[in-house]
Amino acid sequence: MLPQVVIIGRPNVGKSTLFNRLVGKKLALVDDQPGVTRDRRFGDVELLGLKFQIVDTAGWEDEDAHSLPGRMRQQTEAALVGAAAALFVIDSRTGLTPLDEEIARYLQRSSVPITVVANKAxxxxGDAGIYEAFSLGFGDPVAMSAEHGEGVADLFEALLPTLEPLQPEKPEFEPFEDDExxxxxxxxxxIVGRPNAGKSTLINQFLQEDRLLTGPEAGITRDSIAIDWTWHDPKSGEDRAVKLIDTAGMRKRAKVTDKLEKLAVADARHAVDYAEVVVLLLDATKGLEVQDLKIASHAIEEGRALIIAINKWDVAEDPSGxxxxxxxxxxxxxxQARGVPLVAVSARTGKGLDNLLNAAFETREIWNKRVPxxxxxxxxxxxxxxxxxxAPGGKRIKLRYITQTGARPPRFVVFGTRLDHLPESYRRYLVNGLRRDLGFGSVPVRLMMRTPKNPFAKN
Incomplete structure (x- = not known):
């Protein structure tokens, strides 16, 4: 396990920009307005040979514990538990604020080593703000510009004494990999779906902890959050590794006008593109809507294996109907995906979750299937x-043979002559046959037609 370093600070001081700088990718959503980040996001960092896991957190606000900002603060406090170090980020151009001083008092009661990062320097x-940071009592601040990459070497020197003893041991030799x-x-x-379908609640139920921010407000989740988890399969008795990906709710495109929501939905679509199995979560109290079908179609078009889960089954009226x-x-x-698995679940009570995961693993196996x-x-x-x-126009279309060119999703190529005249209905006949006879079920199947070039044809 890599040592964890938590980024903490009030809203809009550049925490997510620093996170993206350290991981070397634009993983976290960044915007000028405060409060963009809400859930904890993790990323692996290798900083000048120093390896650690960085944790981005929501902006620290002094609000009622039951409000949305108050619940975000509780998530930030939970991130400190077990951390090896924390980066307390301030805005050096603004200087210290009363909220910065409140955060400092909280951190002084923690046993976690603190490094002050004077960002936007x-x-x-930012010189005045850097000098003010000495008064926080955490030693020399690190002057940085996360946006421009300045001060990274100074941050390395500040973290080295704490993280160097915690570095993972290097293996004496690399394991041999055969050709199998x-x-x-x-x-x-x-996990995808419309806002307030219960996506974050479902993942919290899997994990048996309040890992993700939830509540009655629609659209709480913004960043797509990936969480590594191990599921104990009661059927086989095995432990199976899962990467759970929570996503922002996807509303109708016409209703998405806010820039930040557009970024969140784009991040959710990106998460779908890199998933293996996509679970579309429906709200049993609202049923199936056109937007659900659009989300499902997007997953299928991207070649992802799809499962539909009906959430809030514990409060559904006329469940059978x-x-x-x-x-x-x-x-x-x-x-195009007739017979897609349909599972009834309750994220609140945990009903049907093992059935959902069994269906997900079985669907992935089909999605990876190859036929000799x-x-x-x-x-x-x-x-x-x-x-x-x-035989359009009395001329035969010759289909010579078929081969599978790949999986994830299954892809096939048919070779023959005059294939540009083959009707779409016949292509669907072949795809449906592949699904039905060779066990590909409802997973996306790609079928291409290829005519060999005639070496004697005139240029």
Whole structure:
């Protein structure tokens, strides 16, 4: 395990900018308005050879514990537990504020080593704030410009005495890797849906802790947050690795006018693109809406394996009728993924969560499936014999053979002649046959047509 370093400070001092600078990627959403970050975000850092995990937190605010800012502060306080060090970020251009001094008093009661980072110190505009930072009682402040990358070496020197003894040991030798196919890694499971469907509550129920910020307010989640977790499968008795990805709620595009919400939705779509299995969470009290079908279609278009989960099942009216109605609507509205797994869950009580995870692992296995070329072409010959391709204009379309070119999602190429004249209906016939006869079910299947070049054709 890498030692953890937590970034703490009041809103809008540049914590997320510093986080992005240290991880070397724009993972955290950044905007001029305060309070963008709400949940803790983790990233691995290698700073001049020093390895650690950095934790971005919400801006510290002095609010009632039951309010949204108060609950965000509780998440920040929880991040300090078990941390190896903390970076207390101030705005050197603004100088110390009463809230900075309140945070300092709280941190002085902590046993975690504190380094003050005087951010936005480019030029001389921040000199006064840097000198003020000495009064906080945490030693020499580190003058930085997270936006421009200035002061990184000074930060390294400040963290080195604390983190160097905690560095992971290097292996004496690298393990030999043979040519056998590597086993699958952690299941990349993204939870998506409309605002207030219960996505963060579902992940908290998986983890059995209040890891993500939740509440009655819609649209609490902004950043897509990835959390490594181990699920104990009661069916097999095995421990299985999962990377849970929480995402911002996706509203109709016409309703998304705020710049920050646009960034959050774009981040959620990005998370879908890199997931293996996408769980679309529906609200049982609202049923299936057009926006849900649009979210599902996006996941399918990106080639992700899809599962539909109906949340708030514990308060659903007429559960049987609701389930059957959603099943019928999905089969009609998602013809390209007919039979997509549908699971009833309750994020509040934990009902159906093991069924959901079993379905996710089974769906990923299908999504990764490969069919031997010989078996694939036996199926192909039978499909052509049962329903030969048409002959438009009296000229035959010859389909010679098929091969699988990849998985994740399954991809196939059919070779033949005059394939540009093959009707779309026949292509759908082949795709449906692949799903039905070769066990690909509802996962996205890509089928391409390729005609070999004629070496004697005139240029």
């Amino acid at each position: 480019e030029g001389k505009a 196919e590597k086993p699958l890694g952690p299941l990349q499971l993204a 609701l389930f059957n109605g959603i099943r019928a609507a999905l089969d009609e509205g998602l013809a 070329t010989a078996a694939l072409n036996r199926w192909f010959d039978d499909a052509l014999a049962a329903n030969p391709p048409p």
